[in-house]
Amino acid sequence: DSGVTQTPKHLITATGQRVTLRCSPRSGDLSVYWYQQSLDQGLQFLIQYYNGEERAKGNILERFSAQQFPDLHSELNLSSLELGDSALYFCASSPELIDSGNTIYFGEGSWLTVV
Amino acid sequence: DAKTTQPTSMDCAEGRAANLPCNHSTISGNEYVYWYRQIHSQGPQYIIHGLKNNETNEMASLIITEDRKSSTLILPHATLRDTAVYYCIVRVARLAYSGGSNYKLTFGKGTLLTVNP
Numbered sequence: 466d467s468g469v470t471q472t473p474k475h476l477i478t479a480t481g482q483r484v485t486l487r488c489s490p491r492s493g494d495l496s497v498y499w500y501q502q503s504l505d506q507g508l509q510f511l512i513q514y515y516n517g518e519e520r521a522k523g524n525i526l527e528r529f530s531a532q533q534f535p536d537l538h539s540e541l542n543l544s545s546l547e548l549g550d551s552a553l554y555f556c557a558s559s560p561e562l563i564d565s566g567n568t569i570y571f572g573e574g575s576w577l578t579v580v
Numbered sequence: 581d582a583k584t585t586q587p588t589s590m591d592c593a594e595g596r597a598a599n600l601p602c603n604h605s606t607i608s609g610n611e612y613v614y615w616y617r618q619i620h621s622q623g624p625q626y627i628i629h630g631l632k633n634n635e636t637n638e639m640a641s642l643i644i645t646e647d648r649k650s651s652t653l654i655l656p657h658a659t660l661r662d663t664a665v666y667y668c669i670v671r672v673a674r675l676a677y678s679g680g681s682n683y684k685l686t687f688g689k690g691t692l693l694t695v696n697p
Contacts, residue, residue, distance in 0.1 A: 568614075
């Protein structure tokens with residue numbers, strides 16, 4: 466158990482709909498990362514938040530957005546869903562403190578199926 | 581982040597040591613070598629990381645060459661449950677400032693290790 470909690474574990478929704486994936490980082494971790502893994506792609510970095518602020522953006526579509534709340538949990542919002550958005554979405558967290566161990570730990574993922 | 585090169589796949593007999601190589605010839609002085617693995621459709625699992633000294637923990641050993649251009653992850657007694665994709669990643673670990681933009685993990689295709697009975 467990495468200590469990173471993601472909900473829901475599985476989600477099936479129709480094209481055009483909107484879903485929200487939730488992530489609770491490990492206790493004390495300030496940074497949250499979101500990754501996407503589809504069948505034909507590897508693990509793709511989407512976005513990073515640090516203590517409530519966006520810090521890095523990767524291959525995230527404009528239809529997707531994320532935020533990190535004051536209690537440090539994060540949500541990834543996926544809208545106008547398309548079949549190609551079907552994937553595993555992973556959240557990861559890290560303390561990201563200066564001059565300390567900064568290993569990134571991953572949750573077990575949220576399976577999204579768009580039909 | 582420096583790029584890494586790993587074999588696409590490897591086989592290992594159960595109970596034997598699994599030695600997974602990784603080349604990272606463009607690694608910078610402040611970049612660490614990290615190893616993660618992903619068992620089918622589970623979240624990537626942290627294994628070990630190191631800068632220049634060899635490292636060992638309860639899961640594995642990491643051997644880094646003196647010039648730091650390559651490394652080897654060693655699973656001393658592989659079991660069937662070690663069958664997974666293993667990722668070698670180089671990344672800054674000792675931060676210059678908090679929450680910077682260059683500290684994400686960039687995953688390549690990794691090595692599919694199959695442990696056979």
